[in-house]
Amino acid sequence: MKKHNFSAGPSILPKEVLEDASKSVLELDNIGLSLIEISHRSKEFISIMEEATARVLKITELQNKGYKAIFVQGGASLQFLMTAYNLLETKAAYINTGTWSVKAIKEAKLLGSVLEISSSQDKNYNYIPEMNNIPNDIDYLHITTNNTIFGTQYKSFPDCSPPLIADMSSDIFSRKIDFSKFDLFYAGAQKNMGPAGVTLVVIKESLLNKVSRKIPTMLNYSSYIKADSMLNTPPVFAVYTTLLNLRWIESQGGINKLEKRNLKKAELLYAEIDRNSFFNGFAEVKDRSHMNVTFTLNNENLSDDFNKIWENNNISGIKGHRSVGGYRASIYNALPIESINVLINCMQQFEKLNK
Amino acid sequence: MKKHNFSAGPSILPKEVLEDASKSVLELDNIGLSLIEISHRSKEFISIMEEATARVLKITELQNKGYKAIFVQGGASLQFLMTAYNLLETKAAYINTGTWSVKAIKEAKLLGSVLEISSSQDKNYNYIPEMNNIPNDIDYLHITTNNTIFGTQYKSFPDCSPPLIADMSSDIFSRKIDFSKFDLFYAGAQKNMGPAGVTLVVIKESLLNKVSRKIPTMLNYSSYIKADSMLNTPPVFAVYTTLLNLRWIESQGGINKLEKRNLKKAELLYAEIDRNSFFNGFAEVKDRSHMNVTFTLNNENLSDDFNKIWENNNISGIKGHRSVGGYRASIYNALPIESINVLINCMQQFEKLNK
Structure with a gap:
């Protein structure tokens, strides 16, 4: 008997998605081979990757607005580092709404100066703090839209002139928001998007290639964009299951x-x-x-x-x-x-x- | 009808492994939940991770020899960076046997001085070059044991006093070797080990915490060891399928x-x-x-x-x-x-x- 699954993540996925993902491990679309034993350079997998990134831009209404969607490994935790590596030249601001913000701040500090402009630590993060005093002379402002551990969520987003970056791991695709307010957002798949093992990053391309440091290949957003997320072998099962779930989202309206x-x-x-x-x-x-x-x-x-x-x-x-x-x-x-x-x-x- | 699958990677996996992996996506071991929708902190998944790392050390005969096995995301390509980040203080030597060595060298150069002490580039990498002249004053020597693209493979390994590091992505677990000759070896799973999306790293622990730079959390081997590869949500499907394949390897003798x-x-x-x-x-x-x-x-x-x-x-x-x-x-x-x-x-x- 199926359980009522309230897990915080990895978490419940639609039954249809699990069924199709399970089938694909035996055989993908009657091609005589499993999804996980074909080349990622095969026409079948290239089409999976293309459809997945296209659907992300469609669902977020960011088509033809200068954004790119890429799939990366390493979870949101690697994004804490990559955002700073690619975008932090001198100074960035962070709003601290709990464990994940704290981890993001820790990694950013390795690469530049970090202003924690607001925090709800005083009440064990049971609220979203005010967002006044956003400085203008920062490389970006980073927020965590939903705080899985504490159960808080931004209902509106700061209007700010510097680029706005968001960790949306635990509420992406759960509500209608104006995604174009964000210059970069990312989400580990394992909540509303798919299985653990892949992270979605959506970036306004004009943001990139501005920092002076040399960025290692596997931490460089531009390399992923250039290679259509196939810089090296992508996590094929996680990407495909994410695609199944993106299709499911559209099928639900x-x-x-x-x-x-x-x-x-x-x-x-x-x-x-x-x-x-x-x-x-x-x-x-x-x-x-x-x-x-x-x-x-x-x-x-x-x-x-x-x-x-x-x-x-x-x-x-x-x-x-x-x-x-x-x-x-x-x-x-x-x-x-x-x-x-x-x-x-x-x-x-x-x-x-x-x- | 099943094909004869000669794909270079992602590549053929045993039928039994595909069948059990497919089943687990519907339901793991009659627990009423899919493998990909349970917490990685559940007793079920913790036991999967423990069994997988223990089996790696058993198969490689490295139990009780000061080695740790960890699972990381990002493929061997991220290891090109991580090995240098964790171990390259001043100077390292690389043997260049083709595309993957070249990529490893490129990342290491971001972090220190790199000596390419030997290369087979002159003949489009159709051979493994001699390994004389290994300097003693290097942080490590890096080799690629099997070269997927060119079809060459080391039959014996250099005796050297500095630590020996190997990318074994495309021949790990395919032959009996003395793994204790290596101080660190890594392998993207998608050849002989499992599906794409997870990378095995086996490290002699005494090698770590010697460089002077600050290492970002998600690039730091010590953090993974400390957290039993659960620094953040691991790629659960790829780890589990790798475990199924490790069991298969033992079942075959x-x-x-x-x-x-x-x-x-x-x-x-x-x-x-x-x-x-x-x-x-x-x-x-x-x-x-x-x-x-x-x-x-x-x-x-x-x-x-x-x-x-x-x-x-x-x-x-x-x-x-x-x-x-x-x-x-x-x-x-x-x-x-x-x-x-x-x-x-x-x-x-x-x-x-x-x-």
Whole structure:
């Protein structure tokens, strides 16, 4: 029996995507060979790569606007380094909204001066800080649009004249936003996009080739663009499964439709957290993430009781991150509303038992 | 009908491995969830990672000898950079045996002084050059054990007092060698080890933390060792499929047995190339690779005829790399001897037609 999968990442993917990905490992489109045993220079794989990058630009409405989409290995963590390597000449600004921002700041400091212009560390990152005081004399401003661990999410984005860079790993393709506000954004695939092992980077090309340092080949965005993401053998399974998921997104009516569904799911779950006196939401209401819902028990001593209930209801992956404790329900694109209802039902069972 | 897959990489994998990998994408070991939608911090995935690194050390007979095995993203190409970042303080020596050595040298030059102490460029890399004159005052010597594009392979390795580093991407686990001669070796998975998207690095730990530069987190071997290759989300599908293939290697009797099989396959094919007057071997006989067999037609005008024959016989992936031309039959571990016989048969049909 299939579980209700609330894992924060790697996380739930659509059933159709898993089925087609599984088939491709045995044989890709009746070509007599597995996806993972053909050359990445074959016409079959070149067409997969081309379709994947084209679909990204279509979904984000960035076609013919000077942007390129590339696929890179190494996760968002390698992007913490690559963004700085390619774009940080003297000084960059970062907004610190938690663990991933902190890691991004750490890598950037190896290559230049870093201003942490705003932070929510004072309250264990349970809110998105104000974004006043954005300096003009910086190479870029870096933000993390959704904070998987703490369950916070930007609802609007800073208007700033320097280039705006975003780590969108945990909420890309979950909501309609104006992607053209960003000069560069990146996302590890393993939430709303595909399996772990590939990272999407979308870049305004005019941003590149301006720093004075020599950039190693495998860290250089320009090399990836020039080679159509085939600088060396790409992670073929992760790229193909991402393509399947991009097709699925469009088949569902695109991100407009997914946003509506995600909003509904988030509203249902937050409503129960607010109604049910045994639970507390962790993030400030105005900054609540629609992807990662963090909450705690009012009485931690009752956690075994609650754990038993959701485990018996076939729920998986809702234990909170150690930095927050409690619970985290990750409710990405592919999570059906049925799973939300099962979780709410567990919370209500728990309430009745303990009243 | 399954093809005879001579692709140079990504390349043929054992049928059992493909079947189990395909199943895992639907559901891993009856846990009710797909391999690619569970947390990499789950007990299931931690056990996969532990088994994979342990099997590597067992197969290479490097247990309890101060070595660590880690899995990294980015392919061998990222290792060209990482080896230098972690180990090149002032000066390193490289032996240039073709395209991949040239790329490794290019990245190392960004970080220190590079001596190209030997090269086979003068004859389009059709041989392995002598290895005299290895200086003692270098941080390491770097070699490429098998040259996929040119079809050459080291039959013995330099005895040298500085640390010895090897790119083993295209012949790891294909033959019994004394791995303890190497202080560090790495291999992109997509030949004999698994699918594209993961790279194995095996390191003598005492080599590390000696350079004076600050190493970015995602380029630092020590960080990967400390985090058991889970510095960030690893490429779970590629790691798991690699584990399946490591199990397969042991189920076949280990690399001793595979080496015997590979030798037989290589001998059969080279014997036909030498016997059949329509074909020429590209590499010098003493340095012929047992993994990538490069050969050309004596009369290029007949290539359409030969191409028709192997295409009709369900052969795939034997077109040569543009740097060499002609043909390249990659005959990795998983390629059955039956495929070799089919190819030889095609060469003999072609001979009869044109005599």
